[in-house]
Amino acid sequence: MKYVKCFRKEKNVCVEVELHNCRVIDVKIFGDFFVYPEDAIEKLENALRMCSTKECIEKAIESISRYSTPLGFSWSDLVEALASIVEECSERG
Amino acid sequence: MDLEGRNGYEQMAIDEATLELVARNRLPPTLRIWRFKPSTVSIGYFQRVHEVVKLDKARELGIDVVRRFTGGGAVFHDYEGEIVYSIAMPITKDFVDVAKSYERICSAIVAMLRKLGLNASFKPINDVVVQGKKVSGSAQARRGALLQHGTVMVSTRIEIMDQVLVPPPTKKVSSFREVVTTVNLELGTNIEIDRVARLLVESFEEILNAKTYRDVLGSEVISLARELEPKYRSEEWLFKR
Numbered sequence: 001m002k003y004v005k006c007f008r009k010e011k012n013v014c015v016e017v018e019l020h021n022c023r024v025i026d027v028k029i030f031g032d033f034f035v036y037p038e039d040a041i042e043k044l045e046n047a048l049r050m051c052s053t054k055e056c057i058e059k060a061i062e063s064i065s066r067y068s069t070p071l072g073f074s075w076s077d078l079v080e081a082l083a084s085i086v087e088e089c090s091e092r093g
Numbered sequence: 094m095d096l097e098g099r100n101g102y103e104q105m106a107i108d109e110a111t112l113e114l115v116a117r118n119r120l121p122p123t124l125r126i127w128r129f130k131p132s133t134v135s136i137g138y139f140q141r142v143h144e145v146v147k148l149d150k151a152r153e154l155g156i157d158v159v160r161r162f163t164g165g166g167a168v169f170h171d172y173e174g175e176i177v178y179s180i181a182m183p184i185t186k187d188f189v190d191v192a193k194s195y196e197r198i199c200s201a202i203v204a205m206l207r208k209l210g211l212n213a214s215f216k217p218i219n220d221v222v223v224q225g226k227k228v229s230g231s232a233q234a235r236r237g238a239l240l241q242h243g244t245v246m247v248s249t250r251i252e253i254m255d256q257v258l259v260p261p262p263t264k265k266v267s268s269f270r271e272v273v274t275t276v277n278l279e280l281g282t283n284i285e286i287d288r289v290a291r292l293l294v295e296s297f298e299e300i301l302n303a304k305t306y307r308d309v310l311g312s313e314v315i316s317l318a319r320e321l322e323p324k325y326r327s328e329e330w331l332f333k334r
Contacts, residue, residue, distance in 0.1 A: 008263040010218055011166075030141045030334045032166035032261065034218070036191055036235050038138055069191055071164075071218050 003085045006031070011072025015081050022089040023052040027082070033072040040068035052090075054083035094307060096290060098130025098172060101159035102325040103318065105135075107310065108179050108242055109162050110317035115181040116237030119313055122182035124297055124305055126290045129170040129177065133157040134257055137165040137232065141334050144259065151257045160331050163232035163242065165219060167258050174248035174275065176290055178202075180297065181240040188239060195219050195233060197300070198241045202229045204296040205245075205289070211279050219243075226274035247289050248277040 006014040011033040018026040027048045035041050047060035058079055065075045099107075104127060114120035129135075132154075134146050138161055142148065145167040151158050156169075170177065180198060188194040195218055202221045206213035206228065216222045221229035231243030254269045266272055277283055298305055310318075324330050 006262070008261075012261050012263060028334055030139050030144075032137050032140060032145075032164070034164035034191075034232070035139070038162070038164065038234065041139060071191060 003089075005081045005085055007073075007077060007081055009073040009077055013073045013078065013081070015078070015085070017082065017085045019086070019089050021052075022086060023050055024048050024086065029078070033070065035071070036069045037067075040064045048082065051082075052086060054079070054087065057082045057086065094290060094294075095125065095127040095310075096176070096286060098128035100131065101129050101133035101135060101157050101170070102322050104129060104177075105159055105161060105325045106318040106321035107314060108181075108240055109321050110314050111179065111181045112234060112236060112238060112240035113317060114313060115183065115240070120181070120311070122303070123180070124294065125179045126293060127177050127179070128172055128175065128286075129157075130172050131155055131157060132172045132253070133159055133170045134167060135159050135161050135170060136167045138162055138234075139164055139334065140167060142331055145261075147257050147259060154253065154257065156253075156257055158331065159325055160333060161232060161242075163234045163240075165230065165232035166261070168230060168244055169249065169254040169258055170244060171246075171249040171253065174246065174250060174277075174286075176245050176247065176286055176293070177242060178245070178293060178297075179240060179242040181238060183238050184235065191233070191235070192218060194239065195231065195241070198233075199229070199231055199243070201293065201296040201300040202231075202243065202245060204300060205292045206276070208292050208296065209276065209280065209284065209289075211276065223274055223279050226272055228274050228276060228279070245289060245293065246273070246275040247284065247286055249273075249275050251275070 002018045004016045013031040016028045027045045044064045199215050203213045211223050219231045229245045233241040251270050
């Protein structure tokens with residue numbers, strides 16, 4: 001199943017997450033934001049695969065936040081958006 | 094200065110080539126003033142094209158659609174009413190901080206608009222506004238050097254913008270006219286694109302404390318841009334996200 005969540009800080013950010021048994025199969029992060037370097041987002045999308053907990057999501061984001069800078073949102077905003085999708089799935093059972 | 098214009102695929106390829114060559118010290122810091130011909134919609138690197146552009150309408154109106162290599166939002170570039178600047182330069186001490194570098198470079202646009210008598214100001218992250226409405230937006234990429242490109246809406250047809258762009262859901266507007274303006278609308282007169290271009294170059298010289306000289310695109314830029322252009326023309330790139 002695919003779930004989409006969008007939020008707006010200074011810029012618009014959407015995450016589309018495909019889950020199987022509440023585990024991330026695929027993620028796409030899109031919107032009118034900026035990230036430097038740009039390829040950090042593709043690396044993050046790969047790092048998020050197989051995550052099923054907020055801790056795993058935080059770890060994936062931490063791995064790219066060391067060398068990349070978002071503009072228009074913060075990494076913690078993104079953690080919250082992604083974690084809420086995974087956690088809502090777990091709650092639904 | 095290339096006000097005659099080229100299509101968006103070529104222009105994006107030239108910008109990317111310029112950034113690459115400045116980063117490799119094969120090209121000095123470069124300011125380019127240009128236009129999209131034909132009119133084009135450019136979308137940000139991270140955007141989904143079908144969510145921000147009415148593709149069928151764009152096709153019907155003969156408007157090209159291209160994905161940029163820079164982030165930010167979708168922009169309607171009206172050949173008749175807009176100029177674009179691109180500046181590629183090394184990331185010197187004053188430009189390390191990304192947010193501050195946007196403000197510094199955009200201050201040239203603010204200065205140019207003030208010379209025309211408009212009360213312009215920078216609106217973080219990447220906009221210049223007059224009377225609270227956007228008249229210019231910019232986007233920057235960094236790869237060993239920085240390239241910032243942006244638009245100045247001189248007489249952009251906002252009614253066409255309304256037809257081809259989908260406003261973000263957070264901007265609850267019935268027309269972009271509520272949030273976007275143009276130089277001519279604000280001045281109440283028709284100013285020539287050439288004059289805006291000249292003032293913009295002058296303002297960049299002042300803000301960056303630099304002297305420009307006119308040149309044509311070098312063979313190395315043209316050659317690298319030709320290699321990059323097929324990417325910008327490809328469906329794979331346009332529908333990347």
